[in-house]
Amino acid sequence: MTDTAQARRAFDADLAAAATPDDAYAALHRLAQAVVGAKLFTVMTVDMTAGLARRAYTSDPASYPATGTKPIEMNAWFEVVHGRHEIFVANTLADIAKVFPDYQLI
Template structure:
């Protein structure tokens, strides 16, 4: 895995967008995605914010919202491990916006929680066709947690703070 482009991106102005774009590019190259989003999580306040999206028309970067009680959110916050929802039935069971997901040609979602100092600070969300996220690709996604953590920490330092 080549982290050079990501490392150069983190050093550039225009943060945190530049870091998230470089992370998205690396994930796309190493794993493959149709849709990539980064979701910032303020666990103590119970707030979520989409910080980055490769399809901003369908999934715009926007303000905060309260964390919802979904199966995926509960598992991410509890297990703190990547969660695969593979196939239409799994996506429909786990996501209220499954129709939009299907309309984008996606039937598989891999949510990777990003944990720093015991706190879930975000998640990277990878969507593709059913069956795309093999055990090998999931392991590669695990390796993306380190650069993802850096992107979220860059956002905390140089991006806008979560606001209710």
């Protein structure tokens, strides 16, 4: 069983010590890994005016580099995450494939 209390305490300490956004994102990545596990962990920023998204943090820089921008796709994922400010859940590969063209890599 995961000790979520210990993971949260470590996150609190790591976040308090974070000197850069990357430090904070890495702390959040460690928390997610400790509590639920994650094959891939990324943080994206969006510029709604320009219609562009940028990866600000990645746990897999070889496959998902934190460089450049890409057009925002107005799909079901976008509606859940940006429209309703909820967590997007995809429990099957088929669900992931509906909203992520690179689903095989994910």
